[in-house]
Amino acid sequence: MVRLVISSDGPAAAGGWREIFHSVAPELDVCSWYEPGLDLAHVDYALVWHPASEDLARMAHLKGIICTGAGINHLLHDPGFPLHVPLVRMGGEQTAALMADYVLWAALGLLRDSRTWAVQQQRAVWKNNRISRTCSEARVGVMGMGHLGGHVARHLHHVGFTVAGWRRSARDLPGIQVFSGNDALPDFLGELDILVNLLPSTHETRGMINHALLGALPRGAGFINVGRGNHVITDDLLRALDEGQVGAAVLDVTDPEPLPADHPLWRHERVTITPHVASEASREAQARYVRDVIHQMERHERPALLCDPARGY
Ligand code: GLV
Numbered sequence: 001m002v003r004l005v006i007s008s009d010g011p012a013a014a015g016g017w018r019e020i021f022h023s024v025a026p027e028l029d030v031c032s033w034y035e036p037g038l039d040l041a042h043v044d045y046a047l048v049w050h051p052a053s054e055d056l057a058r059m060a061h062l063k064g065i066i067c068t069g070a071g072i073n074h075l076l077h078d079p080g081f082p083l084h085v086p087l088v089r090m091g092g093e094q095t096a097a098l099m100a101d102y103v104l105w106a107a108l109g110l111l112r113d114s115r116t117w118a119v120q121q122q123r124a125v126w127k128n129n130r131i132s133r134t135c136s137e138a139r140v141g142v143m144g145m146g147h148l149g150g151h152v153a154r155h156l157h158h159v160g161f162t163v164a165g166w167r168r169s170a171r172d173l174p175g176i177q178v179f180s181g182n183d184a185l186p187d188f189l190g191e192l193d194i195l196v197n198l199l200p201s202t203h204e205t206r207g208m209i210n211h212a213l214l215g216a217l218p219r220g221a222g223f224i225n226v227g228r229g230n231h232v233i234t235d236d237l238l239r240a241l242d243e244g245q246v247g248a249a250v251l252d253v254t255d256p257e258p259l260p261a262d263h264p265l266w267r268h269e270r271v272t273i274t275p276h277v278a279s280e281a282s283r284e285a286q287a288r289y290v291r292d293v294i295h296q297m298e299r300h301e302r303p304a305l306l307c308d309p310a311r312g313y
Contacts, residue, residue, distance in 0.1 A: 053080030
């Protein structure tokens with residue numbers, strides 16, 4: 001029997017995870033990382049979020065590690081991570097659909113300037129900020145057109161936004177203009193009403209969203225960050241917002257995260273902050289995905305979201 005150990009969400013979640021796996025994948029033998037006397041020699045796979053470095057090092061002989069996060073930068077940068085063990089990122093239909101819904105919500109909110117309504121409501125102000133622009137009159141650009149970025153782009157396109165994408169290498173997506181490589185960045189950014197960040201967090205992309213990049217957007221463009229906080233130079237974003245270069249922002253991730261209570265972004269009239277919640281699939285959906293990945297790996301197939309440590313995602 002294939003054995004899966006779960007460390008994700010800590011000891012308190014172990015019973016819940018077990019029950020869920022029992023119903024969606026009774027063929028798996030599921031145990032908790034926190035079981036006294038756990039014998040790792042008889043474990044095949046691990047499901048983790050952000051284990052301690054020494055716990056990761058103990059997973060060196062496993063057949064695979066599956067992360068409950070779609071972003072795995074924290075694992076790859078951990079000195080204890082056994083780089084030879086295949087690492088698979090969280091995926092599945094619900095993860096992608098939740099992200100696509102969040103970005104749609106954020107994009108529509110930016111389009112209609114819903115932050116102004118929220119601020120006005122707090123002050124009991126009844127004032128029409130007339131906006132007669134539909135999504136088909138707005139152009140959204142998605143940076144990072146991988147698994148999640150592709151879903152987001154298709155979802156926005158389906159609703160009626162004009163959608164462009166930017167990524168490292170070329171990719172064809174019907175109805176979506178995909179730019180690739182650094183040379184294409186100015187052309188990509190220069191036409192956008194809303195920029196969405198869904199890049200993976202790597203050495204190349206950290207700090208990429210800085211004064212110069214934000215300055216390449218048309219004045220007043222909106223910004224949605226659902227990637228990682230460390231893609232953005234926070235002070236540059238704040239300055240761009242204060243100067244009106246960025247019209248408004250929706251931030252699900254920040255740097256640092258969470259922001260300190262006195263950080264000006266918290267109370268900024270042009271900023272909506274959510275607590276890193278854009279795309280967290282239910283445990284049932286995650287368990288179904290993990291089951292499918294394990295079955296693939298047992299058949300010696302390559303899971304679609306297998307991480308390439310050299311690439312960083
Ligand atoms: C959350 O940010 C994730 O990586 O899934």
